[in-house]
Amino acid sequence: MKSDSQVQQPTGQDRALLRNTLLKLTAVQKIVCAAVIAVTALIWYDLLKRLVAFGRGIDYGGLHALGGQAIALLKQYNPFFWWAVVALCTLIIAYFLYGFVQAMQRRSRARVVSEETIALLAARLSEPAREVLRWAWHDRREPVTVGDLQRAYTELRSGRHDRITLARRHQALLAPASEALPGRAGMP
Template identity: 60%
Template sequence: MNSETRPTIRQDRTLLRSTLLRLTATQKLLCAVGVLAVAWLWYVVAGRILAFGRSLDYDGLQAFGPQATALLKQYSPFFWWALVIALTLIIAYFLYGLVQSSQRAIRLRIVGTDTVRALARQLSPEGREVLLWAWRDRREPLRIGDLQRAHAELGAGRHGKIVQAREHAALLESPDAAPASMQEPATDAGTLLRPRQEPELRS
């Protein structure tokens, strides 16, 4: 990528980033609020679970012996902490699945025609070419996932790879690149110098 193209690519990435932020800000904000609300609620519940464990009175279990009662008092905090950690991991797993599902839903959202028209006017030819490359299924309208892929590929030098691929295709499709099978086979000099044998006459 030459020095004239780099500023253009940076401008295209900035344009795509601002467009993506505008299109996904609401969904991301709602997802973040939901995650924080669940995390705060679980923090309160976990605190109450630990407080309940500390408030348990094992004096009524004297019938099992003083040693059993002492062991229960000693290891009871570890049990309640293990329970809280296990439930925290389960809740974190479901929250992660919720975030992933929300991101997939965002990627599948169709981009409005006005947004596409604005991108077509403001993107450079290189940026439009990368966006067209990222738009895999032309039978479907552009989606936010296509814009995200174009933004990432612009930073990874996709336009240079597209140009290089076009050059390779031109070289392979050139008439000068004739297959070896179409070339004339070399003539064996020994065959030319060897005298021709006359067929034997039968009596």
């Protein structure tokens, strides 16, 4: 077993390679999301200006049967009503845009990574980084997905390799104790 000073650590190049690979794999999804959000925002801005202008142009003169005081109240609170409609519509649009972006991200995470990309990563990543990638790849019966690479990148940045190494050390320390007492298995 290697000592602490001999354990190889993932490098900044490993993180950069994974980050750049992920950027290439998710670029189209990010561009589509940004374009849909930008177009929706521009259309909504034009519609909200028209909606507020429509609200300003409403004439309550035909409601004289309600009385002068009621018409004065309607005129006084008219702008607030239309801005409330704008705020409500903005929240609804934001909710649908959020759902769209989440769906695009789920779709992107589920996308299978090509064999060439995995071969490139296997050749250029250090062994500790490959170990973190293997750890992030949960279902070995399925090919590696973009989501697996995203998790590997996140875990690589947060020091997962150190935790994997520590778990191995714990396993090595605990394994001999359980093997030394074979007759005590199943006893309280």
